[in-house]
Amino acid sequence: MRIALVFLLASSAITIAHAGVPDPVTDADFRPIDMGRAELGQLLFWDKLLSGNRTIACATCHHPRLGTSDGQSLGLGEGGIGLGPERRADPANLPEQRIPRNSPALWNLGATEFTRMFHDGRIEADTSRPSGLRTPLEDEMVVGFSTLLSAQNMFPVLSPDEMAGHYEENEISTSVRQGVLTAAGGAWDQIAARVEAVPKYRALFDAAAPETRGRPLVFSDVSNAIAEFVAFEFRSVDTPFDAYLRGTGSLTESEMAGMDLFYGKAGCSDCHAGKFQSDHDFHAMGSPQLGPGKGERFERHQRDIGRMRVTNNKADLYAFRTPSLRNITLTGPYGHAGGHVDLESFVRFHLDPVKGLAAYQPQAVLAPFEAAKPDWAMYEKGEEFAAIAAAVTRPPVTLSEAEITDILAFLASLESPTAKTGRLGIPDTVPSGLDVEK
Numbered sequence: 001m002r003i004a005l006v007f008l009l010a011s012s013a014i015t016i017a018h019a020g021v022p023d024p025v026t027d028a029d030f031r032p033i034d035m036g037r038a039e040l041g042q043l044l045f046w047d048k049l050l051s052g053n054r055t056i057a058c059a060t061c062h063h064p065r066l067g068t069s070d071g072q073s074l075g076l077g078e079g080g081i082g083l084g085p086e087r088r089a090d091p092a093n094l095p096e097q098r099i100p101r102n103s104p105a106l107w108n109l110g111a112t113e114f115t116r117m118f119h120d121g122r123i124e125a126d127t128s129r130p131s132g133l134r135t136p137l138e139d140e141m142v143v144g145f146s147t148l149l150s151a152q153n154m155f156p157v158l159s160p161d162e163m164a165g166h167y168e169e170n171e172i173s174t175s176v177r178q179g180v181l182t183a184a185g186g187a188w189d190q191i192a193a194r195v196e197a198v199p200k201y202r203a204l205f206d207a208a209a210p211e212t213r214g215r216p217l218v219f220s221d222v223s224n225a226i227a228e229f230v231a232f233e234f235r236s237v238d239t240p241f242d243a244y245l246r247g248t249g250s251l252t253e254s255e256m257a258g259m260d261l262f263y264g265k266a267g268c269s270d271c272h273a274g275k276f277q278s279d280h281d282f283h284a285m286g287s288p289q290l291g292p293g294k295g296e297r298f299e300r301h302q303r304d305i306g307r308m309r310v311t312n313n314k315a316d317l318y319a320f321r322t323p324s325l326r327n328i329t330l331t332g333p334y335g336h337a338g339g340h341v342d343l344e345s346f347v348r349f350h351l352d353p354v355k356g357l358a359a360y361q362p363q364a365v366l367a368p369f370e371a372a373k374p375d376w377a378m379y380e381k382g383e384e385f386a387a388i389a390a391a392v393t394r395p396p397v398t399l400s401e402a403e404i405t406d407i408l409a410f411l412a413s414l415e416s417p418t419a420k421t422g423r424l425g426i427p428d429t430v431p432s433g434l435d436v437e438k
Contacts, residue, residue, distance in 0.1 A: 020269040021259070024245040025237045029111050029275060031147065033232045036208035039424065041229025043204070044222060046437075047430040049194055050157055052165030052172040053078065053093075058156070058226065060437060061103045064422045067330030068106040068234055073338025073364035074098040074291040077162040080367070083437050089369030098366070099161055100294045100304065102338040107326040107419075108276050109149050110231025116280055117152040119320045119336045120294070122310045124148070137182065144220035150227035154219070158187055188219035195222055200431035233422050236326050240413040251413055258410025261403055268407070270394075277325035277414065282307040284318040284391035286353025287335035288360050289384055303384055304336065318391040329415045338364055344408055352396035354389045 044050065045058045056077055061070045063083065071084035079095030080087045089095055101119050108114070115125040126134035131143050133151050145151040156162045158176055164187065165173035172187050180186040195201045196217045205212045205221060212221050241259075243249025251259065262268040273279045284306070293304040307316035320336045333341045340346035341363050349356035399407070426438050 020263040020273060022245070022273075022275040025111075025242060025275050029113070030108075030235065031110055031112060031231065033110070034208070034228055035232070037225050037228040038232040039229075040201075040204045040208045041225035041227065042233065042424045043201075043427055043430050044195070044226050045229050045233075046427055047432050048434045049198070049430075049432040050191055050222070051078070051163040052170040054432075054434060056080075056163050057437065058153075059426075061099075061156075061162070062106050063437070064234075064426075065420055067327055067332070067419070069103040069331050071332075071365060073102060073333040073341070073366050074100065075103050076367050076369065077156075078160065078165050079369070085365050088367050095161065095369050096166055097161060098291050098369075099159075100292050101336050102333060104323065105327065105331045106230055106234045107236045107324055108234065110227075110235055111276060113274065113276070113280065115148060116321060117148060118155075120307050120310050121282065121321050123152050123155070144218065144224075146220075146224040147227055147231075149231060150220065150223045153223040153226055154188070157191055157219075192217045192219045192222055198431045204431070229424070233424055235423070236416045236419055238418060239326070239416050241410075244413075252409065254406050254409040255413045256410075257403075258406035258408070259413075261399070261407055262410050266397055266399060266403070266407060267394075271322045272325055278322045280322065282316060282319035282321055284388075284393065285320070285350065286318075286357055286388055286392045287320065287337065288339035288357060289388065290337040290339055290362075290364055290366070306336070318388050325411060325414050327415050327419045328411050330419055333365055341365060343411065344404070347404060347407060347411075351399060353392050353394070355396065357385050357389045360385070 048054050048057045048060075050057065060083065061075055061077065062068045063070065066084050070087070072087060075098065076087055076089060076095050077099050079090055079093050081090045082088055104119065109117075117123040123133060123135045125132060125148050131145070131151075133145070133148065135151065135154075137154075145154075157172075158164055158181055160166050160173060160176060164176045167177045168174050172190050175181070175187040175190060182188055193216070202217075205217060205225075209221060209225065240249055240251060240255070244251045262272070269277075271279055271281070271283055271285075289302060289304055291302065293302050294309060295301060295303070305317055307319040307321070308314065310316075329343060332343060332346075333339070334343065334346040339360070339362075340349060345363065349360075427436060430436055
């Protein structure tokens with residue numbers, strides 16, 4: 001463990017950097033990138049061709065201008081029109097429900113330490129399985145995914161509310177309803193066939209992925225290219241904090257004070273540890289539940305039991321994966337259900353979640369899609385809040401107003417100046433000819 005060191009600020013103030021302060025991020029923390037595949041993946045990431053009704057791209061819910069999220073507490077996928085907080089229901093094709101969890105950010109997912117994906121970690125690396133992955137598909141899971149990051153792409157394209165479309169709206173959503181997912185001729189094959197049918201994509205795969213030559217494309221080919229793009233495009237290691245760690249830049253006095261609190265008295269780094277401010281573990285932190293909750297299609301509730309849904313272990317009730325805090329200033333709303341729009345209010349809530357839940361007043365970005373049902377009909381405060389509060393084990397933390405200001409200043413130092421523009425950026429067009437949401 002690194003011993004405490006004394007650093008001298010430009011202002012001549014002295015502060016103690018605690019043992020939890022990480023070493024600088026290096027290239028060794030990431031998998032190498034194949035730029036030909038990344039450039040191909042860029043086009044696929046922005047192409048609506050992959051969605052059942054050809055109306056939604058990966059970028060719709062993971063847009064760089066919105067911190068690689070969608071700016072909504074609980075987004076609208078299929079049946080939505082528009083982008084970000086302005087996205088609304090399509091009157092001609094109303095959504096069946098909101099997406100049950102806040103759209104997670106994509107920063108630094110190409111780093112090797114990311115071995116669990118999604119709020120509940122339902123996809124994770126597992127070398128004991130033939131696919132190398134543990135997923136809800138279990139034995140249906142096929143080999144061919146180059147990384148865990150590639151494998152996570154399989155779920156949004158199969159979700160009726162995210163990208164597939166509602167039952168019998170198109171051939172992909174019909175296959176999903178029938179449960180024909182990974183089998184020959186199933187939903188994945190149908191998506192791959194769409195890409196195959198675009199001559200430019202076929203030529204790009206032949207050039208960038210030689211192993212695909214002479215055979216039809218499969219979904220993992222598409223997914224691997226998208227993963228390569230995400231790993232390159234959203235690698236974010238040029239923040240003021242990174243420059244400080246490398247000795248090539250400095251932090252303000254308030255940012256330094258906030259760093260000391262983060263890695264010391266405030267205890268933030270108990271969970272937000274390591275180079276990307278995440279221990280990749282699961283904790284019950286009392287985030288308020290909004291929306292339908294995560295459940296089976298036939299269930300009707302507003303409950304989300306978090307990691308317990310994966311493990312069936314009561315110790316994991318209401319626990320969610322610790323998110324990385326890179327570019328946290330851009331990725332709101334915050335919490336698994338987007339219950340806090342404002343970062344400061346979320347930090348204050350985190351200091352004492354039990355007290356915060358008792359006083360919680362709805363604040364969220366929720367697009368209305370049922371005229372007879374106001375936004376907050378999706379919010380109910382009752383026994384579920386009491387159960388969420390009872391699962392919290394972390395003791396309260398008391399900070400002064402000045403200390404909260406310093407914590408927020410440190411969190412702002414985790415924002416990259418290039419985050420909103422990306423590295424390859426937004427393509428002008430995509431091979432399918434469908435529109436690109438800029």
